[in-house]
Amino acid sequence: MLKSKKTQHISQLILVIGAAIVINMIAINWFFRVDLTSEKRYTLADNTKYFLKDLEEVVYVKVYLHGDLNVGFKNLSRATNELLDEFRVYAGSNIEYSFIDPMEGSKKEQKERLSEMESLGMAPQQVFEAGEDGRNTRTLVYPFAVVYYNGKQLPINLLENVQGFSGSENLNKSLETLEYKFVDAFRRITSDEKMRIAFLEGHDELDELDVLDITDQLSQNYEVDRGVLGDDPNILSPYKAVIIAKPQERFSELDKYILDQYLMNGGRIMWLVDAVNITVDSLRKSGEAVGILSDINISDQLFKYGVRINPVIVQDIQAGMIPVSIAKPGQQPSIVPAPWLYSPLLIPQPNHSITRNLNVVTSEFVSTIDTVNNDLDLERSVLLRSSRYSKVDQVPVYITLALVNQKPDRREFTQSFLPTAIAQKGVFKSIFENRLKPNNINSDLPILTSSKPTKMIVVADGDIIKNKVRFKGTNPKVLPLGFDEMTNTTFGNKDFIVNAVNYLCDDEGWMNLRSRSYTLRMLDKSKVSEQSFYWKLFNLIAPIFFLALIASLVFYYRKINYKK
Known part of the structure; x- marks a missing residue:
């Protein structure tokens, strides 16, 4: 009887391992993704997919939007990373990329890097922000990427800067044009004929x-x-x-x-x-x-x-x-x-x-x-x-x-x-x-x-x-x-x-x-200012409370179960 159960467990384990292997093999060659956003912001255009699948050589991308960034530029950097990840799904190893902080390394390395970027017309974007103490701070951001292919290079400005739009609106516009900018750059740099x-x-x-x-x-x-x-x-x-x-x-x-x-x-x-x-x-x-x-x-x-x-x-x-x-x-x-x-x-x-x-x-x-x-x-x-x-x-x-x-x-x-x-x-x-x-x-x-x-x-x-x-x-x-x-x-x-x-x-x-158009869902700045302490406290206490509640329920369940 004991041997029979042991054999049964081993058989189940083998079936689970076999099923996992089969599922992974299928997933390598076939995949699907569900985009639940109303504007389909995570879905590539069919033209983009066909173009990426037809790439014959490696396109390498350096993205300089990295390092100590505010929330808006972090979102743009993350969206760029996600887009390039999505590109790799269709282009495979023919898309390679890296994110580089322009201010990392020694002063000599920084100077050489910034000089190279300046030669490509990549001037920094000044960002002014008001801190919680009311003081304005100025930081320099480099919202750029450079595409390399067969000895050629092509810079891309990732930031839209439309006159009259707020910073949040311009960053949202930048998200809308990311796919076009990268695909347009890829097409231009890989094309032999003009x-x-x-x-x-x-x-x-x-x-x-x-x-x-x-x-x-x-x-x-x-x-x-x-x-x-x-x-x-x-x-x-x-x-x-x-x-x-x-x-x-x-x-x-x-x-x-x-x-x-x-x-x-x-x-x-x-x-x-x-x-x-x-x-x-x-x-x-x-x-x-x-x-x-x-x-x-x-x-x-x-x-x-x-x-x-x-x-x-x-x-x-x-x-x-x-x-x-x-x-x-x-x-x-x-x-x-x-x-x-x-x-x-x-x-x-x-x-x-x-x-x-x-x-x-x-x-x-x-x-x-x-x-x-x-x-x-x-x-x-x-x-x-x-x-x-x-x-x-x-x-x-x-x-x-x-x-x-x-x-x-x-x-x-x-x-x-x-x-x-x-x-x-x-x-x-x-x-x-x-x-x-x-x-x-x-x-x-x-x-x-x-x-x-x-x-x-x-x-x-x-x-x-x-x-x-x-x-x-x-x-x-x-x-x-x-x-x-x-x-x-x-x-x-x-x-x-x-x-x-x-x-x-x-x-x-x-x-x-x-x-492409993305809906801009902005926070109410007045509410953020008035209720910031409450939401910080809520985010600190709520996870601890829910963990304690779950632990209590598990403890109570075990107590009742083993008492029987």
Whole structure:
């Protein structure tokens, strides 16, 4: 009898061990995870999974968001760690990573590490916090990662810093974009070929210096060319997207035909067009100028594509600054910043992948946009709008710098959220649908009257893409796109253009990762301040109480059980 029980126990043990081995073998090759969050924040996109599974070589990541961090940055660091862990589930040993405290090691090691980080453009983020004693403390945080692959390296800024958002909101936005930032970096660094994009020339568009900063930025992802159209209708075929940056001369019918057929064949175009001819430079020379209609012969073409840029100029209470001299005649020059209502700070729309989590975008003499031809099979999205308090001036419009001395009457600014940039996706109709080809076209191909599914972006301001250039003698100094010297602020212009080009060139839906939204569940700071002692005491006593209660119940159960 005893032997029988012993044999039975051994058999059960063998079965348990065997079952554990089988379950582990199954788990190695098959797994599942349950994401119970309403926004599915722990679920990777299908595109991400397929991409990670197809990695053929090791991608190594160094994360510098480590060390003595506050609660918000610790959450960002932990989320980064969890994301990379999730990546390894699909990529296996082809994803390796380490977390490094920039301030660890000897002073020499710290200096070398910080110097290397600085060379990659990774400047520390200053964090100010109020302690319980009321004193403010300042710490430096390095919210960066560097991706290494086959001798190449690519830095990633993990922190979103949207103007007007609180620290908690910016950290939450950073969590939303983590997957996109890492996957985008992986795709860029592992890709051997770059898509080709082109800046159009031949119509007095912005020159190379005017767009040098954004060209350098786009060159990290794309092969960027510049050139005129000529008479070859297929000249744009090698390019995924074409950027038309502030043209000021008329388009010939031949140019319009080449652009039209490029679009019909699935090409993507970003138009950055001024409807009114006026510049700040012309104002500075004489102090006054007249804005007139800029007729460059593309209004009918844009109208056919479903867009009309209105010949107006927007004034906005939410505006950028302009340098103004306040010195009296005979005194030393004194330059101060003053609000300039003709430089609206445009509001990015949070529901589109291009403009989500984007800073306001500075503009100059921007117009409004209307959508037309509603029978077109197009999906339309407004990207940028004016603020709640804005108005428009009809052309011709007289503008003088003396306006900076006048206090705007908010009651006159009755128009709200005027659209200034639009994205369209779908099937477009050709402007040459019922027209003859231009006489000088070098092609026998028939006119395509309906496009393949494609995309287009129209911005009613050519200066959004223009960086400022300062000359010392003959040496030009190019300022970063969107940087305002008067306020030492960097606006969202560069990110807007980069995201717009990425959107135009994206056929696989990678930009949708930027649209992820996480609900921000914030603590009530007043309650935390008033009830902090209570909750500390509760968290200290409650575990001890529950342990004592469980021990008492076990003791009582054993006493009753053994008494029987």
